[in-house]
Amino acid sequence: MNTDDLPVLSIELLKASIEELLASYSVRILAFFAMPNKDLENTEKPFHLIAILLDASTRTLLGAAAEVGTRYTAFTPLIPALHLFEREIAEQYNITPEGHPWLKPVRSQNMTDADDAAQEANTENPADSEAAKFFRLSGKATHEVAVGPVHAGVIEPGHFRFQCLGEDVHHLEIALGYQHRGIEAMLKGGPDLRSLHYAETVSGDTTIASVSNYAAIIEALSDTTPSGESLLLRNILLELERIVNHAGDIGALAGDVAYLPTSSYCGRIRGEYLNMTAEVAGNRFGRNVIIPGGMRTGLSSEKAEKLLNWLYKTKYELDVALDIMLDEPTALDRFEGLGTITEFDARTIGAVGVAARAAGLDIDARFDLPPAGEDTAEQLFPFSSSPIPACSGDVISRIKIRRHEIENSHAWLFEVLKNAIEKPFTNIDPPKTSGKLAPDSFAVAVTEAWRGELVHVVFTDEAGRFKHYKIIDPSFRNWFALALSLREAQISDFPICNKSFNLSYCGHDL
Known part of the structure; x- marks a missing residue:
């Protein structure tokens, strides 16, 4: 526009x-x-x-x-x-x-x-x-606990300041910015040979969603229409990215409550889905496969059949790993009623994605904003007739939403891969265009990444170069939800609450 x-x-x-x-x-x-x-x-x-x-x-x-x-x-x-x-x-x-x-x-x-x-x-x-300055509680019985930005594990840097009365947390303040890389500033003046790489590295666990948005921006500004097969293949990778992270996070939550069977199984099973991504993209990170206007690789009948059989086998193993934990009272006791976000609070602060849906908000960019003008739009997303599970905004609700999305993603992948066996994806080359972007224009791209909606907004100058590139990662919206979830909880509950959101530090810091 x-x-x-x-x-x-x-x-x-x-x-x-x-x-x-x-x-x-x-x-x-x-x-x-x-x-x-x-x-x-x-x-x-x-x-x-x-x-x-x-x-x-x-x-x-x-x-x-x-x-x-x-x-x-x-x-x-x-x-x-x-x-x-x-x-x-x-x-x-x-x-x-x-x-x-x-x-x-x-x-x-x-x-x-x-x-x-x-x-x-x-x-x-x-x-x-x-x-x-940091908030502080007053009173002789109060104290504060500072955690980070250097942590005991191999994780991203962030600072957490807990205001406590005994073991009860009255307020958590989160300070980020330690991974600020200036990606938005580096994208200005593009597109150039670096731009696609920058888009792929906004947040490493959300590569597919981010580069899909970048490609959509370029396509909109250059009046380029990718083939339906290219869009379907992007979505196959996007749903694999969703499953990879949900399975890994549920396994990590199992580890946080010392339920080792699910923790161990999910660690291995997550690797299976990463290897499926590598089967399609050529690498486990999903990089260097999505390009503006198309894809670098297609999907043959043989590869589609291999992926389908692989998915059937791996989903069965994942179901077993999740079921045994969700049937274990000692594990459920640590998840239920912990880290609650109300529907009112989620709406008020503008929470998105898993955190919002677990609080009762019915929002999902896959359904709320399908591709405009695409005849096969409904084929592109895992629509499901199964109702969203009843949720109350706590840790177990976020686990239920993740499990629900795992089921939906598999159901859609089964169908699209069956069709790909009969009709392989070969029409994936970008259409011939001038390569120039519309001058003095802007475009918006929205993708429902695995954490929530990821938004890219671009304005071009009179020469068709990026004048302004704005990225809103879902974590930017949800870090405050994590802070609210700790109120009146115990400080020892923080690792579980934190992992139930598993927000991106670098996606926030950009």
């Missing part, structure tokens, strides 16, 4: 419009960010605020912008789901959302990552305030 077609509203009207739309539970926020506007750089309002929403009832995207200066009245008091987005805007561009209740840096304690235009526009650091 041409950028001239994006409505530019007053800041007051933008806020009122978002608030009104969110009153309908079918509408949710996908992205909210700031972007320097060169046409306005010498004015009092040199930035654009961009809002992208999804209306699931009509399966459409809604977008609007507003011109802002270095200060505006914060949206967060009326729209809490924007609290982290506005903190990020303040950190990146020194724009102060006045009245924001907690203007703490998202990824760093300084503003060195802000754009030059932002630095020149405002030298004051809006995050340099009391809000930038």
